[in-house]
Amino acid sequence: MHWLISMRPALFISLAITQSLQALLIVGSSLPGQAQAQNLYRCGSTYQDKPCDGGQGQMIKKNPSPSTSDKLPLDANCVRRGEEAKKMIWYKEGGALQDRMLSEAKTAEQRRIVADVYAMKGNANDVRMKIESDCMAEKEAERKFGPRASEDEASRHQAAERKAVTGENSKDSSKPDPAEAARKQKQCDELRKQINALRNAQKAGGTAQDMETQANNKRDTETSLKELGCTK
Template structure:
């Protein structure tokens, strides 16, 4: 069984997908040794492509907003003035992030947009992994049961935990590597320094990422 986790757009605009293979009762990131593949219904690649396109559009808007904020900063608008004009918390967070960035308006826009896309891809992979760990409808009742040899039934209405995901994916959670890289990026930014607001933002991002790693069972 192949589970397509997410359709993503590479730098050149090409489309690629990350897959999980179900081999027996386990999930892994490589084909089964016996070469057997089961068919899975209900996974729509077109819907994933639509979600990816929507994510790109949202990140593009965020990049445009970041560029305009840089222009305001270059025009002499202080951080306090910019924050006072913000209409919501999301806008204030973006202003603080942009004012903590160095470089031209185009460079800041590119970084903000790329970070946005990478974050949405990580979230989508995590969501797809959780979905892949859920039991498929009909699989438990579609096979005849011999009570003499079958082990006790395991409840299937329990939400997937980090340990369950590790077991089903052969101990390899694709999201863990991405989150580890994110943590290293944040720590690198912390080492570069910044004002109090910027450092506070880095600390908040680091804590949120570490908590997410614990939730999905990363070691």
């Protein structure tokens, strides 16, 4: 009987330590921010949130560091498009006219970026982020619905060959695709804007080389408009 009485204080101490540990774990898991990143150490009969003196003791609980970012990385093509847009924004802020920028653009994608830059409002960073965001949305749409019609010559020939092989009267091609129709309409509108801008640039005049470049760009854009099947 005497030995049971003598063990009672030790039992109470053990229960108190266990309850204290549980309380620390509950509080530590419920606190936001920095408290969640703290560790819990057992130093003899006590518990604390820092290592024991002399490096002794045992780590009871270790919280992982929170993730720094859950953002998806930008597509490389979207990054490049954003860089191109940033350069064109600098020219725009420096007083360059849209007609001149369109006449100097060498590819359909560059002409599209010029049209977007001059159509959007906001500072350089806002416009660049919007263009990159639209690019990522296009990539997501391509992942879901397939790649959009390309404007480069090789892809147009490949599309024409596939169309000749499959035929225009196939069962699948007779079904309208709302996503594809909206994408096509957007491309047609952008091409029409480019043609109007190039037409205005030709009326403004310029050197013989500039006029030739504008004429070539206008002809290429009109060809793209026709091959996409856009109605005038």
